[in-house]
Amino acid sequence: MKDFSKVGFSSRSSSSSSRPDKRGGFSDKTYRRDRDQYPERDSRDVRPNREKDRSPENFVRLITTKSGVSERVMHEDQCRVLEKCGSCPSLDISYKNQLIQKTADLKLRVQKAGSDFSSVLVKDCVESEDRLGYRHTVKLVVSERLSLGGRSFQKEGNKRWIDLGFYRQSLNEVVDIGRCPIQSNTLNDVMGWLRTGIRLHNVSVYTPRNKTGLLQSVLLRTSRHTRQTLLTFIVTKADLATLRPLARDIAEKYMNVQGIYMQVVAPGRTLNSDEEKQNENLTLIVGQDLLEEKYGNFIFKFSAASYMPVNPLLTSRIYARIEELMELSGKETVVDLFAGSGGISITAAPSAREVIGIDCSPHSVKDAIRNAKINEIKNVDFYEGKVDEVLAKLNAEKRLQKADVVILNPPRLGCEGKTIEHITELAPKTIIYLSSFIDTTFKDLKNFKKAGFEPEFFEPFDSSPGTLNYEVLCYLSKK
Ligand SMILES: C[S@@+](CC[C@H](N)C(=O)[O-])C[C@H]1O[C@@H](n2cnc3c(N)ncnc32)[C@H](O)[C@@H]1O
Structure with missing residues (x-):
């Protein structure tokens, strides 16, 4: 285990040459000179804020057309390659307005998704406590x-x-x-x-x-x-x-x-x-x-090969919100699909009777089992394999035939095969769908709706301040 009090640069090498030292290492001075070639900031023009540009519609228009964003807020961490890189088109818009922009963007997408969703409540975007360095x-x-x-x-x-x-x-x-x-x-x-x-x-x-x-x-x-x-x-x-x-x-x-x-x-x-x-x-x-x-009060260990969330503080917040929405009394069976290294399963476990987590990555499942042990969680079982195949197998073996809550957090393309059919067979009262790509999620939500699961609300979380990305919790209940 390393000593984490010693963070930052080591001063063990005293060579100031730009060539590797005798042991083949390079010097701190060389590193610092290299680093200074990549300054953090650059001076840019600050354009005045215009009140009339602040409506949500304008923000959506501004980010989609990319033509002349008229609200620019300079802050000390301004990026020197903002426009060249293009990853953070709203980095220099005030944070309050970034959140308004993301809520408005989700409302627009929900509207465009058709009449199935037009009356569903869209909540305000939940902020990320870390706005930079997240x-x-x-x-x-x-x-x-x-x-x-x-x-x-x-x-x-x-x-x-x-x-x-x-x-x-x-x-x-x-x-x-x-x-x-x-x-x-x-x-x-x-x-x-x-x-x-x-x-x-x-x-x-x-x-x-x-x-x-x-x-x-x-x-x-x-x-x-x-x-x-x-x-x-x-x-x-x-x-x-x-x-x-x-x-x-x-x-x-x-x-x-x-x-x-x-x-x-x-x-x-x-x-x-x-x-x-x-x-x-x-x-x-x-x-x-x-x-x-x-995340929250739980410790997680990740290997290099398993899925790891990008924004840790916001992840803790999402896990806590999922646990709150599950309304667990200690008697429920919770199923966590696409469980990664077990973050949601482990957060929910103390309030549930049992939790079943499924993920196709052997590395993530290994990490998840280890994480349950580290946190002394004993009522969680993790299974490795494709969600639709594992659900079918657990059902056939009578290990899992009913669930009270199903939470799913699939990758970009959403659910494959007979996943939705298998979930609805479990007859849960509540389904919570955590989505990073809401446009592909609507397809799955339509299938849940056909099976009698109505979306009650969408709640966006700002997982990536400065960029156009956000995650959405979709809360569905059986009608
Ligand atoms: C967005 S991550 C989920 C992360 C997890 N919920 C968390 O909080 O850390 C998606 C996960 O789905 C898994 N996955 C992708 N396709 C799958 C499939 N068909 N069946 C099971 N797991 C799958 C990946 O290994 C990955 O861990």
């Missing part, structure tokens, strides 16, 4: 710039410029996100060490044009509670000889880095969510394989 998991593309301002780096010997970021909208170019204001400081610090380390350890970067190079992207996840961080290098081939010195150096320099992994993915191929979940080619290079996070 993002605790991210996947970043690694790219190497070969020239800057007309100067070629290659012609100047071993100088290199490494970018970590996202593909620029509609262009095949990576925008380095600098010190990203919506990202936790821990992740921003690790990114700084990464840029320096990749450069000084001479790790080659994959270039789609030439189809050469080793490092494609990095997955980072960190804990708000302990700052423990796990890092995964996504590479084109297993090359531990190259990656191990870099991994050792980063783990030694940055005390929060708990474990560093390598994952091999075919060159240039996008890592789809199934591959991320299966993680067959995941190898631990240095350190330990778990980080510890806290």
Whole structure:
């Protein structure tokens, strides 16, 4: 276990050279100089707020047309690549108005979804207590710039410029996100060490044009509670000889880095969510394989391969709200579908008779079982497999034929196969659907409605301030 009182930079290396030191490590001074090339702020024009632009309709229009947002609120954490990156179109709109905008956006989508939902109440968007620095998991593309301002780096010997970021909208170019204001400081610090380390350890970067190079992207996840961080290098081939010195150096320099992994993915191929979940080619290079996070009063340990929510403080709030909506008296059977590492199951368990959690990821189920043990929860059973298959099996074996409450939190495309049929066979009084992609959720809600489950309200939660994303709790009851 690492000593978390020692967070931040280590001062163990005294070398000030920009080359690796005798042990192959790089110096703090080099790191700081590299970091200063990516300033956090930039000066921008502040345009006056105009009262007439503040109606919800205007906000929806402003974000969808992208033409001249007229309310700009400068705050000290302004992002220097706001427009280039494009991920946070409402970062410089006041937070109060971001919430109004998201509520209005949901109302519009509910209206558009048709007459099935037109009379359903849409509640106000619940705020995120962390408005900046809330993002605790991210996947970043690694790219190497070969020239800057007309100067070629290659012609100047071993100088290199490494970018970590996202593909620029509609262009095949990576925008380095600098010190990203919506990202936790821990992740921003690790990114700084990464840029320096990749450069000084001479790790080659994959270039789609030439189809050469080793490092494609990095997955980072960190804990708000302990700052423990796990890092995964996504590479084109297993090359531990190259990656191990870099991994050792980063783990030694940055005390929060708990474990560093390598994952091999075919060159240039996008890592789809199934591959991320299966993680067959995941190898631990240095350190330990778990980080510890806290939601509400419960402790959770996550491995690098299981699903981990992005905004921890808001996640605690959503779990607490789900538990409240379940109205449990201690006699109920609760079924938690797409249960991940067990967050909802474990939060609900103390108020229920029993909880059954299902997820297809073996890593998440392993984490969920461990998390139940850590929190001394004994009335939860987790099952691994596809939701529709496991529900059918549990029903056939008479292990699960009835439930009082079903909570489901599926991935982007919603429910597959006979999932909805199997849920309605359990005859729950309440169904709670937590959705990150409301447009695809309407399809499932229509099927629930056909089976007699009416949506009573939609409650949005601002999981990603500054961006257009939010999550929605849909509360359904049997009519
Ligand atoms: C949005 S996450 C749910 C997270 C979880 N509710 C939590 O609070 O951490 C979606 C989960 O669904 C799982 N999953 C995706 N497709 C599935 C399927 N067909 N059957 C079972 N689980 C699935 C993924 O492994 C992932 O853990």
